[in-house]
Amino acid sequence: MTTPLAAAPRTRLWTPAHVLVTRSAQEHPHTAEILRRCEAAGVDDVELLRGDRITGLRGGSERETYARAKATLAVVTSPASARRLDPIPPSADWRVDLARGCPAHCQYCYLAGSLTGPPVTRVFGDLEEILAGLDAYVGHGTITSTNAARADEGTTFEASCYTDPLGIEHVTGSLSAAIRHVGTHDFGGRVQLRATTKFADVAGLLDLPHAGRTRLRFSLGPESVVGRFEGGTDPVGARIAALATMARAGWPVGMTIAPIMPVGDWRTAYSDLVARVAAALDGVEDLDLTAECITHRFTPGSKETLDTWYPRTRLEMDPEQRKTKRGKFGAVKHVYPDDVMADLRAHVTDELAEHLPAARVLYWT
């Protein structure tokens, strides 16, 4: 059964309990904007550190450390690794980090095993330098130039590999600054900023000068996935409504159907999801919509971290039920077996083709 969209969907605004600002981050203009936003959001625990080390996150137990880190925003200067961009197939040509870490509580979190230490959100105060660095990468991407469905995108920059930029936007302003920069800067070639989100508060973005160069994608899944495994995020109905709001305002938009899982009556659940999006986008003029489909996977490292963070999770992470894939450098990944993957792929892509033919499917993984 299709769940009707709420007229005014509830959105969740994360407000950190603690804000730590490293000494070097205090010098950057964007840090002042972050602190202004934190103050406006009612944060009163702001500590200006005398050095660049973030300390004080460890509690007496793993649980306490997790809780304190997830409630903390650290404003830092980006490490050199964040200013030297890496290719990030199949999502985009290059990964650009505005922050690392996320305050939400997804039990399959993509960051587990990638970022080490307590799961604090580190936002980069030297945003101007990070954005100024994009010029050097324009014209050097491989994703866009080898994929016909993306021929019009130019060089693509993915801003949500290590964070959910919209989830922290109201206390950082980093996403709107990046959209404004990409929308107004002369790069000497076509570019696209990309970000995926599980949040829905898009009101502050709508009037930005995006020039069609930012594609915000909404991470979508059925209630059987979102409701059970995506703590601290916005409900899927709110995300679909936000997707439709942006599309109606003339933005390029996308759906990131992820993580796709064969739980419960998954065929009906994914049919229902596609139908909800199709209904929300009905009648949008000049709709520019993409779809990216990502099945659930995990690594030995991410499983170890997630087992610590969410010891009572009911998320299936059993290597015995999975196929093991090895990456270029021997890294192990546990994905669904071929028959499960084929069933999922056939059903989800058929539903998209039938009910959302306007959606260009960029990849399935």
Ligand code: SF4
């Ligand atoms: Fe992790 Fe993304 Fe969920 Fe944040 S929104 S907890 S980054 S999976």
